[in-house]
Amino acid sequence: MATLSELGRRAKQASLELALAPTSTKDEALVTAADLLVERAEEILRANGEDLAQAQRAGASSTAADRLRLSAERVRSMANGLRQVAALPDPVGEVVEGWVRPNGLRIERVRVPLGVIGVIYENRPNVTSDAAGLCLKSGNVAFLRGSSAALSSNRAIAGVLREGFAKAGLPEDVLVLVEDTSYESAREFMRLRGTIDCLIPRGGPSLVQAVLDNATVPYVIDGDGNCHLYVDAAADLGMALSLLVNGKTQRPSVCNATESLVVHRDVAGAFLPAAAEALAGVRLVGDEAARQIVPTIEPATEEDWGKEYLDLTLSVRVVDDLSAAIAHVQRYSSGHTEAIVTRDLLAAQRFTREVDAAAVMVNASTRFTDGEQFGFGAEIGISTQKLHARGPMGLRELTTTKYIVTGNGQIRS
Amino acid sequence: MATLSELGRRAKQASLELALAPTSTKDEALVTAADLLVERAEEILRANGEDLAQAQRAGASSTAADRLRLSAERVRSMANGLRQVAALPDPVGEVVEGWVRPNGLRIERVRVPLGVIGVIYENRPNVTSDAAGLCLKSGNVAFLRGSSAALSSNRAIAGVLREGFAKAGLPEDVLVLVEDTSYESAREFMRLRGTIDCLIPRGGPSLVQAVLDNATVPYVIDGDGNCHLYVDAAADLGMALSLLVNGKTQRPSVCNATESLVVHRDVAGAFLPAAAEALAGVRLVGDEAARQIVPTIEPATEEDWGKEYLDLTLSVRVVDDLSAAIAHVQRYSSGHTEAIVTRDLLAAQRFTREVDAAAVMVNASTRFTDGEQFGFGAEIGISTQKLHARGPMGLRELTTTKYIVTGNGQIRS
Numbered sequence: 029m030a031t032l033s034e035l036g037r038r039a040k041q042a043s044l045e046l047a048l049a050p051t052s053t054k055d056e057a058l059v060t061a062a063d064l065l066v067e068r069a070e071e072i073l074r075a076n077g078e079d080l081a082q083a084q085r086a087g088a089s090s091t092a093a094d095r096l097r098l099s100a101e102r103v104r105s106m107a108n109g110l111r112q113v114a115a116l117p118d119p120v121g122e123v124v125e126g127w128v129r130p131n132g133l134r135i136e137r138v139r140v141p142l143g144v145i146g147v148i149y150e151n152r153p154n155v156t157s158d159a160a161g162l163c164l165k166s167g168n169v170a171f172l173r174g175s176s177a178a179l180s181s182n183r184a185i186a187g188v189l190r191e192g193f194a195k196a197g198l199p200e201d202v203l204v205l206v207e208d209t210s211y212e213s214a215r216e217f218m219r220l221r222g223t224i225d226c227l228i229p230r231g232g233p234s235l236v237q238a239v240l241d242n243a244t245v246p247y248v249i250d251g252d253g254n255c256h257l258y259v260d261a262a263a264d265l266g267m268a269l270s271l272l273v274n275g276k277t278q279r280p281s282v283c284n285a286t287e288s289l290v291v292h293r294d295v296a297g298a299f300l301p302a303a304a305e306a307l308a309g310v311r312l313v314g315d316e317a318a319r320q321i322v323p324t325i326e327p328a329t330e331e332d333w334g335k336e337y338l339d340l341t342l343s344v345r346v347v348d349d350l351s352a353a354i355a356h357v358q359r360y361s362s363g364h365t366e367a368i369v370t371r372d373l374l375a376a377q378r379f380t381r382e383v384d385a386a387a388v389m390v391n392a393s394t395r396f397t398d399g400e401q402f403g404f405g406a407e408i409g410i411s412t413q414k415l416h417a418r419g420p421m422g423l424r425e426l427t428t429t430k431y432i433v434t435g436n437g438q439i440r441s
Numbered sequence: 442m443a444t445l446s447e448l449g450r451r452a453k454q455a456s457l458e459l460a461l462a463p464t465s466t467k468d469e470a471l472v473t474a475a476d477l478l479v480e481r482a483e484e485i486l487r488a489n490g491e492d493l494a495q496a497q498r499a500g501a502s503s504t505a506a507d508r509l510r511l512s513a514e515r516v517r518s519m520a521n522g523l524r525q526v527a528a529l530p531d532p533v534g535e536v537v538e539g540w541v542r543p544n545g546l547r548i549e550r551v552r553v554p555l556g557v558i559g560v561i562y563e564n565r566p567n568v569t570s571d572a573a574g575l576c577l578k579s580g581n582v583a584f585l586r587g588s589s590a591a592l593s594s595n596r597a598i599a600g601v602l603r604e605g606f607a608k609a610g611l612p613e614d615v616l617v618l619v620e621d622t623s624y625e626s627a628r629e630f631m632r633l634r635g636t637i638d639c640l641i642p643r644g645g646p647s648l649v650q651a652v653l654d655n656a657t658v659p660y661v662i663d664g665d666g667n668c669h670l671y672v673d674a675a676a677d678l679g680m681a682l683s684l685l686v687n688g689k690t691q692r693p694s695v696c697n698a699t700e701s702l703v704v705h706r707d708v709a710g711a712f713l714p715a716a717a718e719a720l721a722g723v724r725l726v727g728d729e730a731a732r733q734i735v736p737t738i739e740p741a742t743e744e745d746w747g748k749e750y751l752d753l754t755l756s757v758r759v760v761d762d763l764s765a766a767i768a769h770v771q772r773y774s775s776g777h778t779e780a781i782v783t784r785d786l787l788a789a790q791r792f793t794r795e796v797d798a799a800a801v802m803v804n805a806s807t808r809f810t811d812g813e814q815f816g817f818g819a820e821i822g823i824s825t826q827k828l829h830a831r832g833p834m835g836l837r838e839l840t841t842t843k844y845i846v847t848g849n850g851q852i853r854s
Contacts, residue, residue: 044771047797048794048795127816129814129815129816133805133809133814135815135816137832140797142827142828143797143827221653225827226827226828240634240657241657244653244654246826246827246828248828264850267849267850270850270852271850271852274852274853278852278853278854358457376847380845381461382461384460384553384556384843385843386843386844387843387844387845387846388843388844388845388846389846389847389848390845390846390847390848391847391848391849391850391851392546392846392847392848392850392851392852393851393852393853395852395853396546396846396848396851396853397844397846401542401546401853402542402548402844403540403542403548413659414555414556414638414639414659414841415555415638415639415659415661415828415829415841416828416829418841418842418843418844419550419842419843419844428827428828428831429831429832430797430798430799430800430801430831430832431799431800431801431810431815431831431832432793432800432801432803433800433801433802433803433805433809433810434789434802434803434804434805435802435803435804435805435809436680436804437677437680437683437684437804437805438804438805438806438809439683439684439687439691439805439806439808440687440691440806440808440809440814441691
């Protein structure tokens, strides 16, 4: 097995060639790899079967096994993902801005690949294909480190993709999979400064924490979403109900699901009983004021306000006014998505200005914070940090820029 | 003395108010503080005198004392810096882009302040004022940690600025100076996650290394510049000479000075003797081919090729062709600024495409990589990293963006 630094060297080397590859070559590589995935689905499913058998022996939960499991359908969907990415516009080469200085120097800021993108991820083997596709299209080498539980699947998928990319004329090492899945290797991976230009962790809070604690390479954090929906005094309560039910129940396990309901006291009496009815099956925890209106709401603890449940639980808070709503949201926000429902323009303005989050929604479901929903075609994650990228990250967020300055002999005096 | 975490708490609190301050208030604060700096120059110079006396007792070098020394003229120039920043456009609130989705959702990406910007810097006390001005204009609290050698000066300057800012109605804590200048405090400062939204080190390689080794807060590195000037076979040699002399000698101590000359062998025989003559007083080190043409060139070691001299030394390399030039530059580049001199359009295209640096110059001096020269009005540094900001950082690079999504009840299906 090659050492991590040897793999890194190969990734870096391949990145120099990939950065200069024309769009047509990259698109052909994606489509060729997609075809090959479907053609070789059986081989991939066989490898996946090994991982599943191993998981069963290790007594993995049914949720964990579900995340791991591939099917012919899922392999087709991975292939389609690659084809979709091939169809997206190439961000590389875009002239982001340009101007001419008084001395005649022409300055252009041009979009270029980052180089090598490290992705460290948990069970789902489809991430291998999804991440590889987005990295390749944006001109970056995908340096992937999945979990030990999915190693056979990842190895099979990566092998097929590398073959497909090479068929189109790119170096195989535009995708490099780390097969040493030990803890020590993960830590070393996060510290490959000079090799990894950007690290993106895809996984739960413990993975994110490991990156925060150990990484010395630049990274973008795809963090928690403790998303609030604030129902203002001037809200259309029918709309508020629909946004609440959608945000909480349409897909409760994802980061842009609604986790907390904040209600203006003027409408709490009318709204909360209707909300409790519409959310039958959802566990509600709330403050004293909410419980006086709907007695079946359980008492919330301090911990509840900051919690990303990722299941059918919702915290409920009644506030005196917009200021109190903003203060509550600001205090417990994870900086992902916060929403207000209101017809009051000034309230909407204040909420969007004062709430500090990657996305602030007015009269829309928190579930919309998503690369596809934003129109990016695909996403590699949702950044909850402020530097480099904030919010859904598409192809553009996998690039950097460089300045190209053209003169005819200008010197500084 | 307040603890670092208490100072951080104050900075964070003030950042909420400052982020919402209108441009007119921020500009008034800058101008008021500028006036106050001039008015209270004597007090500042007295404090600076204490630092200078202390430096003398400690046996500081004359260069160190020079960096530390203020004068009435330098205080006026600090004040003028603040006035210039007041006159620049406010980046906050800019709608960077916006579009409407097929379901009617309106998505806007809006520029907002980062929050609290930590700046850790070495001797020059004018950084206190310069950094405070740029942070304030971009809506960010300046959380400043200078060196112990400049503590009295920094305390006096910060005191006057805080008074000026408060006069205009902003909280005093939009500028917070850390007075504990111990090593432990610097380390703790770099680890104030949740308080510092972006850390910018302003200083030499050892400070940058300390940040790379210790920081857990997000940071932007203002790194070294081992800038190359490549004189192509198709260069106008008169122009090349002028760019070389300007790049090397106009201000050798700064990061965008030219440190290495790379010459195509076809023109080396004509160019190197002229270059050696024009660079009389500059120590030249070079490879064998260069030394055969100009025997006074001393032999270069491997270390020389990667070195940022910051003085009147230049390394000289003769290459066989453009590919060799690009390979040499790529290998030893610090990712700051690289330049080509040529009349050959295809050579210029290849060089700008293949060289990976914050700025690539064609027929212009490397000295132009600079916020003022780029037209940003001012700069807080030059980023040599790829995430967030790359190249000169002006007010815009001190901001982030948030998405504001406006609907009329859209839900996801």
